[in-house]
Amino acid sequence: MMRNPEFQRQLWLNWRPSLLAWSLGFTALILLLPLTLASAQNRGGALGTTALVGLWAAAALYGSVLAGRSLSEEANQNTWDWQRLSALSPWQMAWGKLLGAALPAWLYTLWFALALLFVSATWVPAQYAGWHTVGLAVLWGLALQSWAMNSVLMSWGQHDIPVNRRRAALLPLLLLFFLPGPFLGRFYQQLFDDSGGPVLWWGLNVGSLGMAYLFGAQVLGLGLLALWRQLCTRLDMRTLPWAWPLGLAVSGWFAGGTFNLGVTAFWSSTAWLAILGTVYIALQHMNQQLRAWRQVQWSASRGRWREMFEALPLWPVSLALGFAASALLLFTPAPPEFAKDGIPAGFTLFFCLQLLRDCLLLTGFALLAGKLKSPMAAFVIAWLIISIAAPLLAYGVAGHAGAMLVQPVLAMLYASTDSRHLGDGLGWLPWLSLGLQTLLALGWVIYVFRDRVLGFARENRAHGV
Numbered sequence: 001m002m003r004n005p006e007f008q009r010q011l012w013l014n015w016r017p018s019l020l021a022w023s024l025g026f027t028a029l030i031l032l033l034p035l036t037l038a039s040a041q042n043r044g045g046a047l048g049t050t051a052l053v054g055l056w057a058a059a060a061l062y063g064s065v066l067a068g069r070s071l072s073e074e075a076n077q078n079t080w081d082w083q084r085l086s087a088l089s090p091w092q093m094a095w096g097k098l099l100g101a102a103l104p105a106w107l108y109t110l111w112f113a114l115a116l117l118f119v120s121a122t123w124v125p126a127q128y129a130g131w132h133t134v135g136l137a138v139l140w141g142l143a144l145q146s147w148a149m150n151s152v153l154m155s156w157g158q159h160d161i162p163v164n165r166r167r168a169a170l171l172p173l174l175l176l177f178f179l180p181g182p183f184l185g186r187f188y189q190q191l192f193d194d195s196g197g198p199v200l201w202w203g204l205n206v207g208s209l210g211m212a213y214l215f216g217a218q219v220l221g222l223g224l225l226a227l228w229r230q231l232c233t234r235l236d237m238r239t240l241p242w243a244w245p246l247g248l249a250v251s252g253w254f255a256g257g258t259f260n261l262g263v264t265a266f267w268s269s270t271a272w273l274a275i276l277g278t279v280y281i282a283l284q285h286m287n288q289q290l291r292a293w294r295q296v297q298w299s300a301s302r303g304r305w306r307e308m309f310e311a312l313p314l315w316p317v318s319l320a321l322g323f324a325a326s327a328l329l330l331f332t333p334a335p336p337e338f339a340k341d342g343i344p345a346g347f348t349l350f351f352c353l354q355l356l357r358d359c360l361l362l363t364g365f366a367l368l369a370g371k372l373k374s375p376m377a378a379f380v381i382a383w384l385i386i387s388i389a390a391p392l393l394a395y396g397v398a399g400h401a402g403a404m405l406v407q408p409v410l411a412m413l414y415a416s417t418d419s420r421h422l423g424d425g426l427g428w429l430p431w432l433s434l435g436l437q438t439l440l441a442l443g444w445v446i447y448v449f450r451d452r453v454l455g456f457a458r459e460n461r462a463h464g465v
Contacts, residue, residue: 005096007100014100014104023104023108024111031047031054051113054108059137060145062105063109063144064148066103067098067145069101071152090228093235094146102145105141117131117134132209136212139220140219146223147223153230202256215254226243240309240310241310241312241317248274252270264329264332267326268325271352274325278359282359283362286362286375292311293449297453299311322352326352350430360445363445386407404429405429406433408429
């Protein structure tokens, strides 16, 4: 690590001899508070609780602030071009900032960890897990710091300038920690189960502690993978789009293991995570798609196939993963528990087809950037008309069959409150309806593509560019 130029640079920016004494003195002052305020019989527990809170606050909260700020300062001080011109690799940049920029937080983490280990070893050993608590704090601290850096990078515009997109950038964290759902609900149920039963993951009893380590390792791994991929883009290092589907597949593998229903749960979890990922990435990168598709066309016209795949937007990649996982789910024997409680494979495949239609619509409006004042607003209005207003009108005129003709997926979803009957008795109508809608959307995108992408290429050739 000492040979990492970014780490050395962060040490030069953040390290000073007084920091060691200051952090130790401030930590000692905080730890003295419970010793003086608590009663004699409660001092051990109060000291341990204070050390525990300080440990997690330093590693997770303070460290995340420092790691994210190290990237924000690059943009605010206009030093990112120097980083791009340097010989730094994305991995050197990531680890240099994670360990160097957050150095003050790691010093506080060290002092609070020593205090907690002392309490757990000599005062109240049954109350604190000692080394496991410190290990989890370091693991989750690194994980949250990596995601804080990801959030900052996702809030940058095309010219490495912060823009007002921080709320959208924090969406993965909201999905990960706060959004209730089948994956997280199952995980939290197993992690905080007080019944004393086994905590299973892919049939192995890993226990609550093992589940916490597994989940933390997954969050850290995905955070580092996303950070590496984004730094590749910001440092102008083109890569093939393999990191995004790998992250979705790993998430599906972890989520599927918590269901303990074999490979069926893995394919189902991967398919639905790919669907959610497609929606997020398509909306998040809509303003970059015109430039990306022009780069794809330029590379393909010159036979540079690797460059073509490097420039490809990410939503077709994750949508292809969703289609593949849904198709494999059709040919995988489902256990009785999954057949009873899970979403049918046919509906998952059908949902992927509707998502393809919506992504085609989004792509068409994205290609009209420059002609429309706000392509995103135009897409949202069109989607609301097609997906909500038109189905309601059709339902009022022709009942369920009319709604099915206009918006098959929602009509299938609300046809029955029992998920086992999704799509039963509907025959060929939803497939025909959505197939025609997808073909119409594709035709419109091809028309816009010929004007905005191929026409742009013809103009460049005419001007000798």
